[in-house]
Amino acid sequence: MFLVLTIYTITTLLSLKLLFSSMAPVSLNGVEAVRAAAEDAGVRMATGVPGYPINAVFSALQEAKADPGSADKMPVAQWQFNEKIAYEMALGASACGDRALVLSKHVGINVMADPVIISATHGIGAGIVVIAGDDVGAMLSQNEQDSRWYGKLGEIPVLDPQGPGELYDAILEGFLLSEQISAPVLVRVTEPVLVNTGPVNRRKIPEAQKKIDRHTWNYTMLGKHQKYMKDGWSLALHRALSSPLNRITRKTRIGLISSGSASQPAAEAADAMRLSHLSLGFVNPFPKRKVEDFVNENEAILICEEPSPYIESHLSSPKVKGRFTGHLPLAGGLDVQMIMDAAEHIMEPKMSISVKPETMEARGFFKKACDGCPFQPVYEAIKALNVNVASDVGCSILTSGPPFNMVDVACSLGSPVSVAAGFRQKGVAMLGDFGLLHTGMQALLNAKYNDQNVLTVIFVNQRAAMTGGQTVPDITGIVQSTFADVTIVTEAAGLTTEKVKADLEGLLKQPGLSIYLVRGQCPEGAMHQKAA
Known part of the structure; x- marks a missing residue:
């Protein structure tokens, strides 16, 4: 196992040197960042099902494929009737050595869950990245589902970028990791991540060199799971602990921990109040040692995440405050003021926020x-x-x-x-x-x-x-x-x-x-x- 980790570490560092190398950044929004990542990762197939908030991403991919100036660099992008079909097509592309990108809104992940979860144990060929568009606040959806939990259920890596630059990096890292562990990688996005603009460092990653390995049939179904946990999952955990997508800013002995789009208001609150801040972009496997080290070096911690207490559920220290302790509401999105108000009361063990369930009348339309x-x-x-x-x-x-x-x-x-x-x-x-x-x-x-x-x-x-x-x-x-x-x-x-x-x-x-x-x-x- 030590040899496997050593080889993995060397190859990962070489890939990351290329992946996160310093280049003149370009300003892109999140939609443009996905399009750029698909091109720079050499994606051959983009598939999915329409739904908020990922429609604009698919439109951008289709427009790029239709543009004579970029058509030969872009994947075929095609909507499917349902998400299970879309993901299974990606499996077929992967088996032949073609990288595939799958786009779905959060509730669509429920429909594709069967093949997604099974494929981690089954094994894949070239990389598969699933982009899950979460609807924080359930603005245009039936619920406010948090796609990060599918990482726990399916034993697959989940990356949760906070802006366009991190989104671009996460997609490229996702394809490399997917091929190293022979499992899909889920990248979670929300509307702010897709519409906001930020610097993106574009670069190429090595082409996929992997097809499906038929030797997997030498193992029983239990044996496949044992092999994945021994080889693939352990490598994913190692990657979670060392990923540049997890970033720390140290200031005072009061800290914020965030992930995804919640990292933006958390960063603003941390700057305004001079708080330390751990922004997690790699959330599953959960980088527990890294997070616990940050908790231990601070006197109090506020967890800022949307829409559910995913990070908070991994931590049991009385220092940790968040949605479970009443410092933040149990549902819905966060803003800078909510985070600052909670941080002001961080030393209180419990709080009670009165939340009146939203009605159509209260919404106004x-x-x-x-x-x-x-x-x-x-x-x-x-x-x-x-x-x-x-x-x-x-x-x-x-x-x-x-x-x-x-x-x-x-x-x-x-x-x-x-x-x-x-x-x-x-x-x-x-x-x-x-x-x-x-x-x-x-x-x-x-x-x-x-x-x-x-x-x-x-x-x-x-x-x-x-x-x-x-x-x-x-x-x-x-x-x-x-x-x-x-x-x-x-x-x-x-x-x-x-x-x-x-x-x-x-x-x-x-x-x-x-x-x-x-x-x-x-x-x-x-x-x-x-x-x-």
């Missing part, structure tokens, strides 16, 4: 369907049915608020059919064509096979309208040919609420699966509206 939405009569008809309604996070979720207030459950993309199959009486499942392609088709097949009582209303507009308007193929023919005996297809143009209501009432009376597919075009330039 809710979202409603686009003006001129062709599906308005369908929404009105469904409301008039007075039955249980399942939606997803496509456009139909907009009927959860005024003037409809008719949605019972809207959990995840493609979920309505399965949810409605659990209703006590036949109810309505509403989803769009993108939701159907994402995961809804399997649920429809399952409902048909098991003769489940579900009235499924499918809105076909050939757009992923809630995630940026990406084009979606016409699924009408697939639905008609697969479920011909239970499907009604109609055009939204000319529909009246009364006609739709009569159609749906008839379908509700029929046992088993029923499908009402409505085709319509979104108005040109349509945007979801904010209403007071």
Whole structure:
């Protein structure tokens, strides 16, 4: 093991000399930093699924590929129907020796979790970096999920850069580390990391020289895990302890520890109050010895992280304060003033911050369907049915608020059919064509096979309208040919609420699966509206 670590250390230092070498920096925002990193790492495939906050990154990659001046340097960038498909494509590229970049919003990591977690034990070829876009504050998502926890669950490295320069470095380091340990590396980003501008030191890293090793099949499944923990994970831990992505500024005996985008307000607070600051950019494997050394050399520590107490959960010292101790709220983002206020009370063992859960009324607006939405009569008809309604996070979720207030459950993309199959009486499942392609088709097949009582209303507009308007193929023919005996297809143009209501009432009376597919075009330039 000592020999392995020694060889690893030498090769890592040589790579890092190239990776973090001093060059004249260029000013880039986070989106541009990802594009530059993809080019400089020699990425051959970029794949993913639309969603906030990573849409702009994918658009930048696609535009660069379409530009004759950069096309030969950039990867093919293509959206997929769901995140599991996207990651599995990256596995195929990796097996052939091609580096792959996978982009997803945080909840999409849930969908790709199966192959991501398994691939760490299975082993990969060329490097795979997964960029997870977290939505701190749940501005455009179903939850405020923290992707750092997937590092613990999946036993994969997680890098959490604070700005464009660190993001660029993290992606390049991620590819090198991924190939050294034969496992994917997750890089977490948030909107501030992507939109802020900062200095980036561009440079090339060595091309991938690795394909999948078929000798892995000489091991049992347990043996593969044992080998990964012995060789790969131990190297990742060594890397976490020595990574330049973890930076310390020493001033007073009061310290802040932060990671990711929270490191920016933490740095500002540390400067203003002359506090020491440990900024973690490599958070899993957790660099426990480095963090504990910093804790021990200070009298008190405030953990500044978003949105959950990930770092704080690793530490048990009474010196450590943060979200668990009430110095900072248990959910949501942080700003400079919140951190400074908490630091002022750092010597208090406990605090109590009164947080009133945010309501639509307090926020001051809710979202409603686009003006001129062709599906308005369908929404009105469904409301008039007075039955249980399942939606997803496509456009139909907009009927959860005024003037409809008719949605019972809207959990995840493609979920309505399965949810409605659990209703006590036949109810309505509403989803769009993108939701159907994402995961809804399997649920429809399952409902048909098991003769489940579900009235499924499918809105076909050939757009992923809630995630940026990406084009979606016409699924009408697939639905008609697969479920011909239970499907009604109609055009939204000319529909009246009364006609739709009569159609749906008839379908509700029929046992088993029923499908009402409505085709319509979104108005040109349509945007979801904010209403007071």
